Amino acid sequence: MLFNSFQFAVFFVIVFTLYLLFNHKWQNRMLFVASCLFYGTWDWRFLFLMFTSISVDYFCAIRIGQSDDEKVRKRFLVLSIVVNLSILGFFKYFNFFTDSLQTFIHYLRFPFHVRFLNIILPLGISFYTFEAMSYVIDVYKRKVEPTKHYLDYALFVTYFPHLIAGPIMRAKDLLPQIAFPRTLSLTKFYEGCYLIFWGLFQKIFVADNLAKVVDPVFTSGESYHGAKIVLALYAFAFQIYCDFDGYSNIARGLGKCMGFDIMVNFNLPYLSTNPREFWQRWHISLSSWLRDYLYIPLGGNQRSGLITFRNIIITFLLGGLWHGANWTFVLFGAYHGLLLILYQSLLPLLKKLSVPRAIKIIFFFHFICFGWLIFRAQSASQLLELLKALILNFQFVADAGLKQMASKIIFFTWVVVLVNLLQFKRNDLITVFRLNWATKVIFYLTCFYLILIFGVSGAKEFIYFRF
Amino acid sequence: MVQKNLFILDFKKFPGAFLITVLLVLLFEGFSFLISENCYIGQTEQMIEQRENLITRIKNEISQVKENNFGVIAFGDSYGNCGIICKAVKKETSLDCFNFSTNGRNSVFNSFSMMRNYLKATSQKPKFMVISFNLYTYLLGKPKLEYSYEFLPGNFDIFVRELGFDHTVKCLIPTLRAQEFFLQIVQDPFLLFQIKNDKRKRYEVLKSKLTADLGFISDLNEIPYSESEDQIERARDYQFSIDPFAYHYLDAMLELAHRNEIKVLYVMPTRPKHIDQLFEESEEAQRYRDFVDSLRKRYSDLIILDFQKLLEEKQLYQDPLHLNKKGSDLLSTLVSQKINELQ
Numbered sequence: 187m188l189f190n191s192f193q194f195a196v197f198f199v200i201v202f203t204l205y206l207l208f209n210h211k212w213q214n215r216m217l218f219v220a221s222c223l224f225y226g227t228w229d230w231r232f233l234f235l236m237f238t239s240i241s242v243d244y245f246c247a248i249r250i251g252q253s254d255d256e257k258v259r260k261r262f263l264v265l266s267i268v269v270n271l272s273i274l275g276f277f278k279y280f281n282f283f284t285d286s287l288q289t290f291i292h293y294l295r296f297p298f299h300v301r302f303l304n305i306i307l308p309l310g311i312s313f314y315t316f317e318a319m320s321y322v323i324d325v326y327k328r329k330v331e332p333t334k335h336y337l338d339y340a341l342f343v344t345y346f347p348h349l350i351a352g353p354i355m356r357a358k359d360l361l362p363q364i365a366f367p368r369t370l371s372l373t374k375f376y377e378g379c380y381l382i383f384w385g386l387f388q389k390i391f392v393a394d395n396l397a398k399v400v401d402p403v404f405t406s407g408e409s410y411h412g413a414k415i416v417l418a419l420y421a422f423a424f425q426i427y428c429d430f431d432g433y434s435n436i437a438r439g440l441g442k443c444m445g446f447d448i449m450v451n452f453n454l455p456y457l458s459t460n461p462r463e464f465w466q467r468w469h470i471s472l473s474s475w476l477r478d479y480l481y482i483p484l485g486g487n488q489r490s491g492l493i494t495f496r497n498i499i500i501t502f503l504l505g506g507l508w509h510g511a512n513w514t515f516v517l518f519g520a521y522h523g524l525l526l527i528l529y530q531s532l533l534p535l536l537k538k539l540s541v542p543r544a545i546k547i548i549f550f551f552h553f554i555c556f557g558w559l560i561f562r563a564q565s566a567s568q569l570l571e572l573l574k575a576l577i578l579n580f581q582f583v584a585d586a587g588l589k590q591m592a593s594k595i596i597f598f599t600w601v602v603v604l605v606n607l608l609q610f611k612r613n614d615l616i617t618v619f620r621l622n623w624a625t626k627v628i629f630y631l632t633c634f635y636l637i638l639i640f641g642v643s644g645a646k647e648f649i650y651f652r653f
Numbered sequence: 654m655v656q657k658n659l660f661i662l663d664f665k666k667f668p669g670a671f672l673i674t675v676l677l678v679l680l681f682e683g684f685s686f687l688i689s690e691n692c693y694i695g696q697t698e699q700m701i702e703q704r705e706n707l708i709t710r711i712k713n714e715i716s717q718v719k720e721n722n723f724g725v726i727a728f729g730d731s732y733g734n735c736g737i738i739c740k741a742v743k744k745e746t747s748l749d750c751f752n753f754s755t756n757g758r759n760s761v762f763n764s765f766s767m768m769r770n771y772l773k774a775t776s777q778k779p780k781f782m783v784i785s786f787n788l789y790t791y792l793l794g795k796p797k798l799e800y801s802y803e804f805l806p807g808n809f810d811i812f813v814r815e816l817g818f819d820h821t822v823k824c825l826i827p828t829l830r831a832q833e834f835f836l837q838i839v840q841d842p843f844l845l846f847q848i849k850n851d852k853r854k855r856y857e858v859l860k861s862k863l864t865a866d867l868g869f870i871s872d873l874n875e876i877p878y879s880e881s882e883d884q885i886e887r888a889r890d891y892q893f894s895i896d897p898f899a900y901h902y903l904d905a906m907l908e909l910a911h912r913n914e915i916k917v918l919y920v921m922p923t924r925p926k927h928i929d930q931l932f933e934e935s936e937e938a939q940r941y942r943d944f945v946d947s948l949r950k951r952y953s954d955l956i957i958l959d960f961q962k963l964l965e966e967k968q969l970y971q972d973p974l975h976l977n978k979k980g981s982d983l984l985s986t987l988v989s990q991k992i993n994e995l996q
Contacts, residue, residue, distance in 0.1 A: 191819060376668050623673065626670035626674075631674055634674070638826065639828070643817070
């Protein structure tokens with residue numbers, strides 16, 4: 187069941203009606219059942235897998251909380267992490283590692299064949315595993331009290347707005363909202379409706395239409411055309427942003443309607459001027475997770491420069507791998523890691539330069555786009571072909587096809603660009619919601635009819651569902 | 654327990670912009686609905702049957718009448734629409750007959766839908782079914798399906814199956830139904846002076862005409878023969894191939910007929926002699942014969958009728974693809990003779 191489908195609209199209307207009728211205790215029970223139904227419509231078998239993870243983490247957290255013996259506490263922490271990573275490793279990375287092993291064995295010319303398994307990737311596994319791990323680690327670090335109520339913890343993991351593609355919520359933020367009665371207010375409800383509407387616009391009008399511009403360039407068997415790749419990269423930058431930010435906005439909006447506060451996951455990432463700022467604005471819940479549970483435990487930037495760089499590289503490599511079982515994602519992580527290291531190294535020099543922010547944004551946007559090239563390539567060999575076309579064989583012929591592609595990109599992105607600039611200027615992510623009524627009416631009507639007339643019908647999956 | 658604080662109406666926070674937007678959308682949608690139901694642009698009157706699928710819509714409505722009791726039902730595209738005169742068939746065979754053929758847009762899919770609706774609505778099974786599609790019709794695939802959006806009543810389920818629920822619902826939105834109309838006005842504002850608002854009346858007139866003529870519009874094919882360079886070129890160069898979507902529904906029709914013990918007469922499309930010569934010289938002819946052979950093998954009880962030699966005079970056609978009044982009289986007689994043989 188996708189957020190951008192009629193089935194989900196019907197589902198949410200029913201859930202919300204029941205939510206209004208029930209008291210806090212029954213609201214939680216109903217939300218838990220609804221979340222299981224929501225997940226089960228995709229594949230009910232994986233509910234068992236999710237509950238294995240939930241039960242192990244719930245049990246481990248309780249034992250960690252109960253014990254003062256550091257050895258016992260560590261034992262349960264390790265148990266929880268091993269179970270979570272084993273599930274994630276098996277379902278997400280087994281074939282990737284066996285395939286890489288097979289390639290390596292083949293390279294050494296050993297007559298040995300590795301066995302592959304036909305594994306289905308459970309939806310949202312990377313998101314809920316990270317969320318569960320953060321809970322147990324926080325309990326271990328005594329940042330969070332373990333919850334005694336199984337249902338509260340299960341709802342923390344399964345709560346349907348953020349179950350499939352995040353944001354990866356922290357227990358300290360979400361668990362209290364589950365444990366205590368939530369306050370519903372009209373202001374929150376309207377804000378929620380606005381976020382859902384804006385998220386749907388980003389997904390149905392922008393992302394799904396841009397996918398039609400991007401996909402042919404990356405999937406055609408024909409030789410690659412340098413200028414077309416550049417345009418496709420611009421389009422993909424907005425496609426992936428609007429796809430994921432759209433999902434996050436809908437998730438936040440759904441949460442707000444029910445009185446939940448779900449964290450902001452994107453904060454105008456393309457208006458960043460450097461890699462550090464970019465990762466503070468892009469997929470905030472993942473980058474802050476990696477910072478708190480990987481980068482800082484590795485030592486962060488508290489030791490020598492080389493150790494810091496090592497920590498950055500490890501964090502980004504694993505962050506890249508988190509996205510999917512493909513070498514292109516590892517390269518994507520490595521690229522961003524190196525970019526950050528380069529930025530850190532040149533920082534004293536860069537500080538001396540006085541370049542207008544707009545120039546910095548445009549300049550850095552191209553570095554982000556290059557990262558998307560690595561991310562979007564279907565394989566390392568395709569990446570190589572694309573790079574060849576882009577660097578060694580770049581041709582610019584402003585033919586009709588290219589002009590059409592450019593005009594499509596402008597048409598599908600102008601609203602998002604304008605809104606982003608306004609959000610940036612006013613430093614307010616829901617600035618549109620605060621405009622005067624006449625401007626809002628024009629905005630709502632424009633977005634509504636753009637969705638209606640040009641929106642891609644037939645709910646298309648969100649890109650981050652694959653991760 | 655209702656969360657009361659949600660329902661405290663705080664007028665300072667009243668979502669005026671949301672409500673005004675909803676109101677404006679409702680007004681515009683209402684206006685679009687009135688436009689799409691009542692208006693058309695006079696200059697494009699000829700296109701009304703094509704674009705708005707009035708004929709398809711009416712025939713679909715007739716296919717769902719419980720009291721239907723036809724001995725012969727005909728399905729097809731514009732070739733069948735201009736070719737099978739049911740009054741003539743009734744006269745020759747004394748079997749009640751109705752021609753459900755439509756225009757070329759997704760006529761295989763439309764034919765299947767109407768056939769299914771017909772058999773669902775009535776317990777009186779027809780004895781014979783005549784199918785006649787032009788070669789070009791087999792090329793039409795799923796992407797063209799949304800042009801048949803007027804064809805929704807009674808077919809919602811197969812539309813959902815083919816297009817998905819979201820898209821099917823989208824086909825019902827007034828703005829999108831009137832999109833073509835608005836687009837023409839935007840491109841040429843002077844067309845505003847040619848708007849006619851008697852579409853409903855046209856619909857009623859057309860419906861009574863179709864009911865009286867048993868699905869055949871007599872004034873459609875009283876046109877003298879004419880041909881364009883383009884049509885000749887098409888006959889020479891056309892590559893015959895079958896879209897899997899069209900084939901799937903042809904197959905479904907034949908299967909349905911077989912299950913209901915309806916004898917199927919498959920009429921191969923005919924053309925004027927000089928066009929047929931061009932056609933025979935092309936590879937298309939052999940491909941089409943292979944296709945018909947494959948149908949023959951698959952459905953042994955299928956009766957395939959090839960009247961090309963009897964219908965090759967230019968005087969029998971209005972254009973290279975469609976028979977005129979004289980031609981359709983002759984084709985209907987030939988089909989009736991075959992039905993009589995089988996009775």
